[in-house]
Amino acid sequence: xxxxxxxxxxxxxxxxxxxxxxxxxxxxxxxxxxxxxxxxxxxxxxxxxxxxxxxxxxxxxxxxxxxxxxxxxxxxxxxxxxxxxxxxxxxxxxxxxxxxxxxxxxxxxxxxxxxxxxxxxxxxxxxxxxxxxxxxxxxxxxxxxxxxxxxxxxxxxxxxxxxxxxxxxxxxxxxxxxxxxxxxxxxxxxxxxxxxxxxxxxxxxxxxxxxxxxxxxxxxxxxxxxxxxx
DNA sequence: CCCTGATTCGC
DNA sequence: GCGAATCAGG
Numbered sequence: 001x002x003x004x005x006x007x008x009x010x011x012x013x014x015x016x017x018x019x020x021x022x023x024x025x026x027x028x029x030x031x032x033x034x035x036x037x038x039x040x041x042x043x044x045x046x047x048x049x050x051x052x053x054x055x056x057x058x059x060x061x062x063x064x065x066x067x068x069x070x071x072x073x074x075x076x077x078x079x080x081x082x083x084x085x086x087x088x089x090x091x092x093x094x095x096x097x098x099x100x101x102x103x104x105x106x107x108x109x110x111x112x113x114x115x116x117x118x119x120x121x122x123x124x125x126x127x128x129x130x131x132x133x134x135x136x137x138x139x140x141x142x143x144x145x146x147x148x149x150x151x152x153x154x155x156x157x158x159x160x161x162x163x164x165x166x167x168x169x170x171x172x173x174x175x176x177x178x179x180x181x182x183x184x185x186x187x188x189x190x191x192x193x194x195x196x197x198x199x200x201x202x203x204x205x206x207x208x209x210x211x212x213x214x215x216x217x218x219x220x221x222x223x224x225x226x227x228x229x230x
Numbered sequence: 231c232c233c234t235g236a237t238t239c240g241c
Numbered sequence: 242g243c244g245a246a247t248c249a250g251g
């Protein structure tokens with residue numbers, strides 16, 4: 001596979017959207033995670049939370065490479081080694097005047113209130129490259145898709161005992177059955193799971209625990225998300 | 231072990 | 242330019 005404009009664009013979008021290289025890779029298809037990362041770097045977009053980037057360690061010349069670097073290059077690369085002979089990991093006790101106390105407990109001037117709350121994290125990306133969030137990232141339950149057309153003026157016998165839009169209230173499940181506009185479109189109507197807009201069963205559909213990375217294949221069926229949900 | 235991104239380097 | 246191999250942290 002080659003990097004066409006479309007693929008590059010999607011790579012950028014997803015990368016900046018926060019998707020992982022693996023996700024990007026298997027969404028694009030035909031490329032490996034490494035290819036994605038490599039391409040991303042070549043494109044100049046990097047600087048994303050990397051597990052390895054946190055602490056900048058000193059070099060480790062001890063274990064030589066197994067395969068790739070057979071030739072010891074004494075001067076192949078200009079080592080940015082500082083002439084300053086500092087090898088001790090302990091911070092120099094010099095800055096005593098500036099900071100009288102650098103206690104581990106900072107006043108933390110940041111008015112952070114809810115660190116647990118963060119921006120919706122992109123969990124996966126749909127076929128068109130649109131960014132899809134994880135179920136756990138959904139804040140308030142989004143009102144289930146406003147129907148284009150309201151209930152039929154003349155209720156047919158079929159839906160006479162079904163839960164129509166007008167029957168919705170805080171206590172009954174708002175899970176849509178069928179599709180808006182269809183003659184038999186109605187809502188679940190069960191008693192809600194307290195605190196949720198849906199009944200217990202449909203809560204199970206609407207709110208799914210964050211699955212382990214391995215089993216994130218089938219996107220959670222959401223109301224109006226797919227072909228049919230019943 | 232799994233995951234992650236970063237880097238290197240032969241192609 | 243590409244990406245497998247490798248590294249290194251979580």
